Amino acid sequence: MSYSSNSCATAEGVRSIVILEPDVPFSKVLAMSIWAETSIPPCVVSSAAEAALYIQDHPEAVNIAVVGLDVDEAPLLLETLTQESIPCIAYGEDFDDESRKRLSTMSIADIVLGERSVLPGRVGHVVKRIVSNRDVDILVVDDSKSMRLALVRFLTTRCYNVFEASDGVDALGVLGKYPTIKLVITDNEMPNMDGFSLIKEIRKTHSKDDLAVIGISGKTNSLLSVKFINNGANDFLNKPFRKEELYCRVDHNVEMLDRIKLIRDLSNKDPMTRLYNRRYFFNHCDDFVEQAEAEDKTLITAMIDIDFFKKINDKYGHGVGDEVIIKVANLISEAFPEAAIVSRFGGEEFCVLSAHDAGDDLFARYDVLRRTIEATSIDVDGDSVVVTVSIGVTKEKAPIPLMIKKADELLYAAKESGRNRVSLS
Numbered sequence: 001m002s003y004s005s006n007s008c009a010t011a012e013g014v015r016s017i018v019i020l021e022p023d024v025p026f027s028k029v030l031a032m033s034i035w036a037e038t039s040i041p042p043c044v045v046s047s048a049a050e051a052a053l054y055i056q057d058h059p060e061a062v063n064i065a066v067v068g069l070d071v072d073e074a075p076l077l078l079e080t081l082t083q084e085s086i087p088c089i090a091y092g093e094d095f096d097d098e099s100r101k102r103l104s105t106m107s108i109a110d111i112v113l114g115e116r117s118v119l120p121g122r123v124g125h126v127v128k129r130i131v132s133n134r135d136v137d138i139l140v141v142d143d144s145k146s147m148r149l150a151l152v153r154f155l156t157t158r159c160y161n162v163f164e165a166s167d168g169v170d171a172l173g174v175l176g177k178y179p180t181i182k183l184v185i186t187d188n189e190m191p192n193m194d195g196f197s198l199i200k201e202i203r204k205t206h207s208k209d210d211l212a213v214i215g216i217s218g219k220t221n222s223l224l225s226v227k228f229i230n231n232g233a234n235d236f237l238n239k240p241f242r243k244e245e246l247y248c249r250v251d252h253n254v255e256m257l258d259r260i261k262l263i264r265d266l267s268n269k270d271p272m273t274r275l276y277n278r279r280y281f282f283n284h285c286d287d288f289v290e291q292a293e294a295e296d297k298t299l300i301t302a303m304i305d306i307d308f309f310k311k312i313n314d315k316y317g318h319g320v321g322d323e324v325i326i327k328v329a330n331l332i333s334e335a336f337p338e339a340a341i342v343s344r345f346g347g348e349e350f351c352v353l354s355a356h357d358a359g360d361d362l363f364a365r366y367d368v369l370r371r372t373i374e375a376t377s378i379d380v381d382g383d384s385v386v387v388t389v390s391i392g393v394t395k396e397k398a399p400i401p402l403m404i405k406k407a408d409e410l411l412y413a414a415k416e417s418g419r420n421r422v423s424l425s
């Protein structure tokens with residue numbers, strides 16, 4: 001197994017976008033569109049020489065180059081940048097056959113063509129996709145090393161992070177090790193485990209909505225695509241294929257998974273804090289309890305409430321109140337990086353269902369959270385807002401609604417005895 005990514009897939013993310021466009025008014029519209037789509041303000045240059053100079057001066061900063069094909073030296077600049085593995089997006093109204101031929105030999109992430117009026121929107125959309133691709137992990141499975149290398153080259157040109165496996169057995173090992181992989185592109189004819197068997201195994205643990213599979217095959221059997229889909233693949237490609245066709249299928253499947261995730265998030269998460277909502281909590285708490293019991297963990301239910309929250313709203317307004325809720329939500333979330341359902345139950349009230357090892361000091365765990373929140377100030381127009389929370393924690397074994405009721409009573413006791421404290425039983 002091996003792993004490949006190109007220069008834009010750095011831990012720091014995309015740091016800079018350079019646009020080569022000599023038409024100043026048009027370059028401004030283009031820059032605005034890219035900025036709006038990516039939240040990255042691009043740097044605009046008007047000549048290839050200026051672009052080369054900027055990149056030379058900022059060798060560690062340039063992650064994506066957007067190049068207008070109208071500029072005479074554009075093909076030469078694209079050649080240089082792609083050789084340096086800088087992801088390039090070329091755009092224009094049209095180009096001649098000679099340019100087409102020359103561009104096809106380069107590893108350009110995308111070429112966007114269209115009338116001038118539609119180009120800014122289209123280029124902005126493509127730049128956004130290339131930027132977001134750096135967070136997408138893809139596994140390529142093929143026993144042919146040359147085919148794997150070609151797929152890896154095509155996909156890393158589009159900034160995807162790519163893992164490789166040489167057969168189905170190898171692929172299952174990689175998937176087990178890297179759960180962030182969201183797309184598998186697999187050959188069918190392979191030793192040890194073929195593509196059909198691999199997909200059947202994958203579908204035992206991953207649904208089509210969680211992990212997409214694109215089957216590829218060199219066999220000229222018209223029923224292969226049907227067989228792939230029936231075995232659980234999302235899509236199918238016949239070898240040989242054009243890289244544009246591969247890009248279309250990959251982009252389509254990744255975008256589909258993104259849309260499904262967005263819909264799930266909208267129904268399961270609180271839009272303001274990004275924590276799970278009450279519905280998600282009650283829909284998933286039974287599975288969580290079952291898992292905790294199977295692992296012999298101690299189950300904890302905690303209710304957390306921000307002290308004197310109404311006073312914050314009254315003094316600073318609801319905007320600051322929302323900022324406080326988001327800050328506290330982030331701190332609670334950071335306090336439980338492992339097994340837990342951290343949710344916002346409403347207003348300034350949070351509920352945490354967590355699983356702990358037998359020896360854990362549960363009081364200390366929640367008291368550290370309480371002290372962390374107390375020690376964190378939130379800046380508001382030069383003023384520093386400090387908030388505290390009261391926490392009720394129960395480890396009594398009972399059905400979840402009763403545990404919540406008990407944690408609520410303990411939270412009330414913490415409030416009654418002076419706030420900014422943890423009450424545990």
Ligand SMILES: [Mg+2]
Nearest residue numbers: 143187189190
């Ligand atoms: Mg094969």
